Structures are given as C-alpha cells and as structure tokens.
Amino acid sequence: MGFVTQRLCPILLTFLVIFSCLCVANSQQYHNNHVKSRKQLQEKACNVYEGTWVFDNSYPLYDSSACPHIRREFDCQKYGRPDSLYLKYRWQPKECDIPRFDGRDFLQRLKGKNIMFVGDSININQRESLVCLLHAAVPDSKIIVESNPLYSNTTFEDYGVSILLFLTHYLVDIEEEQIGRVLKLDSLKNGNIWKDMDVLVFNNWLWWSRRGPTQPWDYIEDSGKVLKDMDRMVAFRKALTTWAKWVDTDVDPSKTKVFFKGITPQHYK
DSSP states (O other): OOOOSSSOOHHHHHHHHHHHHGGGOOOOOOOTTTSOOHHHHHHSOOOTTSEEEEEOTTOOSSOGGGOTTSOGGGOTTTTTOOOOGGGGEEEEESSOOOOOOOHHHHHHHTTTOEEEEEESHHHHHHHHHHHHHHHHHOTTSOEEEEEOSSOEEEEETTTTEEEEEEEOSSSSEEEEETTEEEEETTOOTTHHHHTTOSEEEEOOOGGGGOOGGGOOOSEEEETTEEESOOOHHHHHHHHHHHHHHHHHHHOOTTTOEEEEOOOOOOOOO
16 A cells, blocks of 8 residues: 555544444443533534534644554654644534543443444554554553454453454455456345444445556456446445445344444545
C-alpha cells in the first residue's frame, strides 16, 4: 500500500464507531460534566452524526509512538509527516455535547464483548486506533495478540474485551476455480464467522475500482453467469445487496449491533 503521507488520522476516523459501540453496553450514565443533562437529551433527540470537527488543544488521546499496535505505514508522525495540527480535532455534534472518550470506561461497559472490524485498510486504521486508545487508557492491562489465516484478535484479558479484524476487500467471496479466481457477487460464506460477534463494523468500496495487476480476481460470477468484467458500480451494488440480505436473515439484532461505514477517501498517496 505504501507509506501514508496524506490521509486523515485514524484517531479522527475512529470516533463515531467508538461512540456507537457504547450503545450495546449497560452501565451507569456518563458524568454530568461531560454531557448535557439526561433530561435535556430526552427532551430533544440528538443526531450525533450531524456536526463538525472542532479544534481542541487537549487532543490527541494517545501518542502513536507509544502504541505498539500500529502498522508502520499508518504511523504518520513516526515516519515523517511534518504537521501535527490534524491530531487536534474532535467531533462536535450540532445539537448536543458528547463525552470525552474514556478507554477504561469503554472496557468496563463492553466487558466480555467481541468487536469485529470487517473490511479493508480503512477498517485496519480504525481497529488499530481503537486498540491504541484502549492501550493508552490501561497501559498495564494484559493484552494478548493472536492471529490465524482468517482474522487477527487483540484481547484485553483483564476485561475480556476482544477487538478483531477480518480483512476482506469485497465482503463477498473470491474462490479459486479451474478458470481462475472468481469474485462471486451472490456468495458470503464468511458470514458464519461474523454473526457470532457482539459488534460488527463493516466498510467497503476502495477495491472495486482496481484493475490490472492489483485486481485480486479474474472473473465475476453474477446469478450463475461467469463474466470477464462488468460495470463496477453495478457489481458493488449487487455485492452490498448480498451483504444486506445476510444481515437481515442471519444476524440476531438482539445480540449483535451492526454498523456500515460510508465510502471513505483513498489513502494510498
């Protein structure tokens, strides 16, 4: 992928997922000095997704050079990014205030839960940033890092919280067949692993426009028909439809919270 020289810091990208994950946890209310009163929020519903980034000199919430869980190409400061003001922003909803992230509180609220990021390098960024936020909050906590051919797992053992990554560039399956690698728009076999999680965070898009040597498939299969190629936006829509049907039929909403992040800018250059 190459070194990152122009991209949003993963600290910023991670915020909305972190805030949303807290919705699945049961615990005491946030401290009053962090948010407007519960009564105020009940009187007027707040859309936390509508807002803007504002400068806050108390940020960032972790020092990337002190976190051992960042891939080197994503550690902007360590590998030469000259500016640092981009680290000084926080998300401010338009209609309400939200709490400053508290990693220890997050771990207590999500105790015993499994959070899996499913997607490409954008989700790698978010997952690594979340792990670093938690590591900064509980630096002495025992952390176990494991991996297998399907996914990697970082567990904060004192809390039983696992932050997993399942790397997939298309969500739907790519299978080796006699003719070559086939991208199957109607197949999603990995869902059998995903559905057991407590929180699922999906992203998808960046790889759909790839062609040439970096394209990881040779043919597309659509409704039983094998094609050399097709309109990529049409293929993307069909794959997302397969994914959405899987969510509707296979995921238990009483157990698992599902998020899908919208299209993100590329970060290759």
